[in-house]
Amino acid sequence: MSVEINLEAVRFDEKGLVPCIVQDVRSREVLTLAYMNGESLVKTVETRETWFWSRSRGELWHKGATSGNTQKVIEMRYDCDQDAVLVLVEPNGPACHKGEDTCFHEVMLKDSAVAGGSGLGILSTLERLIEERQQQMPEGSYTTYLFEEGVDKILKKVGEEAAEVIIAAKNRDKEELTWEAADLMFHLMVLLREQDVRLDEVLAVLEERHTKSK
Numbered sequence: 001m002s003v004e005i006n007l008e009a010v011r012f013d014e015k016g017l018v019p020c021i022v023q024d025v026r027s028r029e030v031l032t033l034a035y036m037n038g039e040s041l042v043k044t045v046e047t048r049e050t051w052f053w054s055r056s057r058g059e060l061w062h063k064g065a066t067s068g069n070t071q072k073v074i075e076m077r078y079d080c081d082q083d084a085v086l087v088l089v090e091p092n093g094p095a096c097h098k099g100e101d102t103c104f105h106e107v108m109l110k111d112s113a114v115a116g117g118s119g120l121g122i123l124s125t126l127e128r129l130i131e132e133r134q135q136q137m138p139e140g141s142y143t144t145y146l147f148e149e150g151v152d153k154i155l156k157k158v159g160e161e162a163a164e165v166i167i168a169a170k171n172r173d174k175e176e177l178t179w180e181a182a183d184l185m186f187h188l189m190v191l192l193r194e195q196d197v198r199l200d201e202v203l204a205v206l207e208e209r210h211t212k213s214k
Contacts, residue, residue, distance in 0.1 A: 007038050011083040017053060018085055022095065024102075025074045025088040028198050031095035032083050032103040036085060048073045050087060052174035069093030101125065123199060126186070130193045154194055156185045 012018050024031055025158045034052040036044070039193035040060050043051040050063040050071040052206050064070030071089035096103040133143035147153050161184035192199065 009043070009082060009173060010041065010078055010085065012038065013083070017055070020050075020052065020085045020087060022050060022071065022087050022089055024121075024124060025090055026127075026203075027121040029102055029121045029124070030092060030103070030104055031071075031089070043074075045076065050080070050089060062093065067093065067097075069095070070096070112167060123185075127189060127193070127199050130190055134193055143190060145178070146187075147194065149193075154187065155189050158184070158191055161187050162169055164199070 001146045004154065009076040010018055016037050016039075018041070020034050020036045022031045022034065023029065034050075035055060037060075040051040040053050043060070043062075047062075049091070050073060051063055052187055053059075054061050054064065056122055062070075065079040070092045072092065073089055075088040076085065077088075091101070094101050096105065098105075108205075133141055135149050137147065161180060165177065165184050168180045189199065192202070
């Protein structure tokens with residue numbers, strides 16, 4: 001597929017490179033920072049998978065070509081100065097060569113007063129784990145057990161956990177409510193996976209409703 005790109009819209013540096021930030025389209029977690037030249041930018045648009053320029057090796061590289069951890073491109077942007085590119089992706093596995101979801105897994109500074117971000121990161125991670133359990137069905141896994149038992153069992157658990165949430169709320173027990181809400185969310189995500197509904201589809205409905213309510 002041939003795609004026309006206005007490369008003049010992107011300001012490359014004196015070496016013909018532009019920094020590229022790769023972000024998970026669902027969790028909005030920053031996965032990596034790499035560099036693109038004109039050719040890798042074009043290949044990224046044409047193939048809808050990320051391509052970069054390796055400054056150390058002096059060559060193009062296709063993310064996931066060896067590991068299989070490709071990144072499906074959903075959207076691309078450049079910043080107000082046009083000298084940086086943002087790529088929103090659906091990652092097919094870890095972004096980091098060390099096996100971590102993100103290259104930014106080492107903590108330099110963290111304010112203990114701030115509760116770990118938006119929480120969407122763990123939802124995205126949990127969704128991928130549930131999907132892996134459904135595909136691989138590892139023995140001894142509770143998620144495997146739920147999928148083996150089928151939709152009736154999953155629905156029963158969703159109902160039970162919803163009832164537990166109601167009881168905890170009626171009892172004004174914050175700790176119990178927190179635990180039961182987490183259980184309900186997990187079983188609801190298993191149900192969504194069983195029904196082939198992605199979390200981002202649910203979030204898109206919420207976003208659409210929010211936009212209309214403004």
